[in-house]
Amino acid sequence: MDSIINRLRSLDAYPKINEDFYSRTLSGGLITLVSSIVMLLLFISELILYLHAVTETKLVVDTSRGETLRINFDVTFPALPCSILSLDAMDISGEQHLDVRHDIIKKRIDAHGNVIEERQDGIGAPKIENPLQRHGGRLEHNETYCGSCYGAEASDDDCCNSCEEVREAYRKKGWALSNPDMIDQCKREGFLQRIKEEEGEGCNIYGFLEVNKVAGNFHFAPGKSFQQSNVHVHDLLAFQKDSFNISHKINRLTFGDYFPGVVNPLDGVQWTQETPSGMYQYFIKVVPTVYTDVSGHTIQSNQFSVTEHFRSAEAGRLQSLPGVFFFYDLSPIKVTFTEEHVSFLHFLTSVCAIVGGVFTVSGILDSFIYHGQRAIKKKMEIGKFS
Numbered sequence: 001m002d003s004i005i006n007r008l009r010s011l012d013a014y015p016k017i018n019e020d021f022y023s024r025t026l027s028g029g030l031i032t033l034v035s036s037i038v039m040l041l042l043f044i045s046e047l048i049l050y051l052h053a054v055t056e057t058k059l060v061v062d063t064s065r066g067e068t069l070r071i072n073f074d075v076t077f078p079a080l081p082c083s084i085l086s087l088d089a090m091d092i093s094g095e096q097h098l099d100v101r102h103d104i105i106k107k108r109i110d111a112h113g114n115v116i117e118e119r120q121d122g123i124g125a126p127k128i129e130n131p132l133q134r135h136g137g138r139l140e141h142n143e144t145y146c147g148s149c150y151g152a153e154a155s156d157d158d159c160c161n162s163c164e165e166v167r168e169a170y171r172k173k174g175w176a177l178s179n180p181d182m183i184d185q186c187k188r189e190g191f192l193q194r195i196k197e198e199e200g201e202g203c204n205i206y207g208f209l210e211v212n213k214v215a216g217n218f219h220f221a222p223g224k225s226f227q228q229s230n231v232h233v234h235d236l237l238a239f240q241k242d243s244f245n246i247s248h249k250i251n252r253l254t255f256g257d258y259f260p261g262v263v264n265p266l267d268g269v270q271w272t273q274e275t276p277s278g279m280y281q282y283f284i285k286v287v288p289t290v291y292t293d294v295s296g297h298t299i300q301s302n303q304f305s306v307t308e309h310f311r312s313a314e315a316g317r318l319q320s321l322p323g324v325f326f327f328y329d330l331s332p333i334k335v336t337f338t339e340e341h342v343s344f345l346h347f348l349t350s351v352c353a354i355v356g357g358v359f360t361v362s363g364i365l366d367s368f369i370y371h372g373q374r375a376i377k378k379k380m381e382i383g384k385f386s
Contacts, residue, residue: 091216
């Protein structure tokens, strides 16, 4: 039995030092105190990381097809009235949304930024007071109103009962409405008078667009847009102005839903126009992003980066359409953020590494100080130090 015990003792990888050889020092006590504090702080930080979720980031190829992209916007134009401001969207697939009105709200604001009126897009409902009929006569008491489209009718049965309907009919034909006062509906509704009344006002326009998930652009510009010889143009003659101030502030612009940690670089961006007219352009690279929280809830969204450019209407050059343009393109790479908790085994391993690392470094430091002090003491004893 004793031989077995002796053999087991010979396998001891942790030989013990007799207590008679222990020497406790002041420096060793200080190092022990400091190392204990360090170990405690590191343990607390590791515990916090363990209790809170960490986010893992991955890059994968975006293979999604047939999806739509939601663009949320809130833009203020301090010197462009709501009555002349329009929104268009188009993409490389050929789909166009001209003079977008659904899901759009406009706020009229004065020179001080105070809200005057909030309304859906549009000039307003017509006031039918003995209006001109399509056949040329005036509306009789027992007659149904059917206003003329002034040559822009698509068929004999078409009616344009408001100024907006006449402008829409002209837009579909690719015509510009040069003088609204020649149109009975526009004159009756006070189209030009309304524009003059809003002179000096600004407009806050906000809402969202649902577009195809392909490269495209959307822009805010004065006038109603239409296609003329396959060219996108805006009817600016009706407003009888030579220049438009497109100074603007982007209160919010996002591609998709909010998720934790997202940074939208255009939020709060403001630009002031200093030239008579021009086109301000934002070139945006949209990166599809998937965020999954610790409970498994997934948010499909996007991040984006942007560069800016102002194109002025210089003399001797084709005049640029005044407006604010957002050109966006989609990255083929998708970013995924996944929240997850650190495993208990990882936490335990980290704690052991902290204790072992701090203990080892403290032991080396204590040994260095202890043997250094002994060497100095011996030299002093033999008289090498006076």
